[in-house]
Amino acid sequence: MAEDRTVDLVVVGGGFTGNSAAVEASRRGASVAVLEAETIGHGGSGRNVGLINAGLWVPPEEVIRTMGDAAGHKLMAALAEGPSRVWRLIGDLGIACEATPNGTLHLAHSAAGVRDLQDRHRQGLAMGWPLSLLDATETARRTGSRSFFGALFDPRAGTIQPLSYARGLARAARAAGAHLHDGTKVTCVQRQGDMWVVTANGHTVRAKSLLLATNAYFNGIEMGFRPEIVAVSYFQLATAPMPARLRDSILSGGEGCWDTAVVMSSFRIDQAGRMIVGAVGNLEGPGRPVHAAWARRALARVYPQLADLPFEHDWRGRIAMTGDHIPKIVAFGPNAYACFGYSGRGISPGTVFGTQAAIALLEGDERVLPIAPIAAHHERMVRAKEVYYETGAVLAHSVRPAPFL
Structure with missing residues (x-):
């Protein structure tokens, strides 16, 4: 990033979650900036195993015991549809990523x-x-x-080349109008009035909404919050x-x-x-x-x-x-979410969480999220x-x- 910018949504992290959010928000007509410290897909997304799975690592009954009946079923239903959402995105966006939907x-x-x-x-x-x-x-x-x-x-499941999928999402977001900046390490995030101000490379992005999508690669951002994993x-x-x-x-x-x-x-x-x-x-x-x-x-x-x-x-x-192996969405400020903790199931949940987080932030309706946001999470x-x-x-x-x- 080489200039200041004002957008509707700023995303920190260029992996599955961040790029899926950028695709969805851009297709809805929102202005978006994605800031990635390294290169697109550098973190856990590009280094993923490449298995697209439905559900979580823990079995359904354990999820429901931990979350409660309604919340557990809502999350499991959203993730059960995850692989079909990934296959559909790959087809709709023309992403070349060795997609093999063979289970x-x-x-x-x-x-x-x-x-x-x-x-x-x-x-x-x-x-x-x-x-x-x-x-x-x-x-x-x-x-x-x-x-x-x-x-x-x-x-329902299958395999992909994960780095190609992450980069394919990024290309689709850019084609839809999003601004993607790699080599752009965020150093500070502040709330000023009704806007988020994100500092990186000596420049600032002002945004109505903020999505922190660094997952296991959060790297010392001064912001008063860090995802605990x-x-x-x-x-x-x-x-x-x-x-x-x-x-x-x-x-x-x-x-x-x-x-x-x-x-x-x-x-x-x-x-x-x-x-x-x-x-x-x-x-x-x-x-x-x-x-x-x-x-x-x-x-x-x-x-x-x-x-x-x-x-x-x-x-x-x-x-x-995370301690219970269930992903988290932390609402750490007004119009700000952090999505993390996929416990090794990043492709499908990352796609689902990123897409729905973008919708929730743009529409101001957290009911579309696969899991209820919480104020804090501690490990x-x-x-x-x-x-x-x-x-x-x-x-x-x-x-x-x-x-x-």
């Missing part, structure tokens, strides 16, 4: 994992979701591996493209996968035929050798035919976790929890022999 497989890593999936299947059917429980034989046919005990298939690292490694002869026998249906282990893992195949393996852990910290060695062992165990396929790329992102023992998650991931990747744990 996902939640894989049982053990007999206990099967029981977990059976319970999730029961709860999902009660919500009216079109889930299928697969036995070990069908799971082996779908994945091309006999390492798993069963799977829960969700046909537990930042958990998730890493991924991508192999060289698989030989053509193996493409028909490994995830031939194109589903994305993750498992039931406490230290979760994921894998999917991209359009070029790369196997992308991911797990909880910081690949940029001292645990890198342990995590990288685990990925090599896990790939060889689940897919022995890929044992010698080299990893050519790796990256790590931060997940914003206890944040640093201790972050150390706990990374230490647990390092230990799990050091000693556990089972696949994708």
